[in-house]
Amino acid sequence: AQKITQTQPGMFVQEKEAVTLDCTYDTSDPSYGLFWYKQPSSGEMIFLIYQGSYDQQNATEGRYSLNFQKARKSANLVISASQLGDSAMYFCAMREPLVSGSARQLTFGSGTQLTVLP
Amino acid sequence: EPEVTQTPSHQVTQMGQEVILRCVPISNHLYFYWYRQILGQKVEFLVSFYNNEISEKSEIFDDQFSVERPDGSNFTLKIRSTKLEDSAMYFCASSEEVSTEAFFGQGTRLTVV
Numbered sequence A: 001a002q003k004i005t006q007t008q009p010g011m012f013v014q015e016k017e018a019v020t021l022d023c024t025y026d027t028s029d030p031s032y033g034l035f036w037y038k039q040p041s042s043g044e045m046i047f048l049i050y051q052g053s054y055d056q057q058n059a060t061e062g063r064y065s066l067n068f069q070k071a072r073k074s075a076n077l078v079i080s081a082s083q084l085g086d087s088a089m090y091f092c093a094m095r096e097p098l099v100s101g102s103a104r105q106l107t108f109g110s111g112t113q114l115t116v117l118p
Numbered sequence B: 001e002p003e004v005t006q007t008p009s010h011q012v013t014q015m016g017q018e019v020i021l022r023c024v025p026i027s028n029h030l031y032f033y034w035y036r037q038i039l040g041q042k043v044e045f046l047v048s049f050y051n052n053e054i055s056e057k058s059e060i061f062d063d064q065f066s067v068e069r070p071d072g073s074n075f076t077l078k079i080r081s082t083k084l085e086d087s088a089m090y091f092c093a094s095s096e097e098v099s100t101e102a103f104f105g106q107g108t109r110l111t112v113v
Helices: none
Strands: A010-014 A019-021 A033-039 A046-052 A064-069 A074-079 A088-095 A112-117 B005-007 B010-013 B019-024 B031-037 B044-050 B053-057 B065-068 B075-079 B088-095 B108-112
Touching (some): A010 A019, A046 A074, B010 B019, B019 B031, B019 B088, B019 B108, B044 B065, B044 B075
Antiparallel strands (some): A019 A074, A064 A074, B005 B019, B031 B044, B031 B088, B065 B075, B088 B108
């Protein structure tokens, strides 16, 4: 079974509008972390936002927020007021379990290509 | 702002040759990772490193691959005898703790011809 599922291969959004990128995950471990990364066409991986499984509040970082619904195992990324520079591939990733002293891998989804239209 | 640095940014090598990809993680980070991304595909985990030893490795990380931390700052990935299918973007990443984000380098694009 896929640990991270991103069902939207491509999304379009009008500049200045909000957009939600979907991510669902599968784990039986109670301790995990969820991450979103942005990969522009230049190829680098840029960290956007993190949500821990025990965090009570949804994470926010500037225009990025994470809609964390633990019971549904979803961690959708919301980008508000989209800008042309937001056009990129977006990856959801999970690390589990979170055990200090163990360099656990990030497992990535297949990504969503977001295009912001002027 | 501290960042993960990878060299070279692009390497072209002949099939069967050895390559060494270099990374300088963020200085106070304790956990180190190598990932690769074949063009147009998802990011795949290769190996993780903590306390001067391999913590985890994937099925991709076979005997052709090795990692070293030769000094206090560098973290290298060696591919002993490259194959065409090793062509990919290779990312190094580091994190301070398991519960914090992993910061990625800008990647090394390896092309095997």
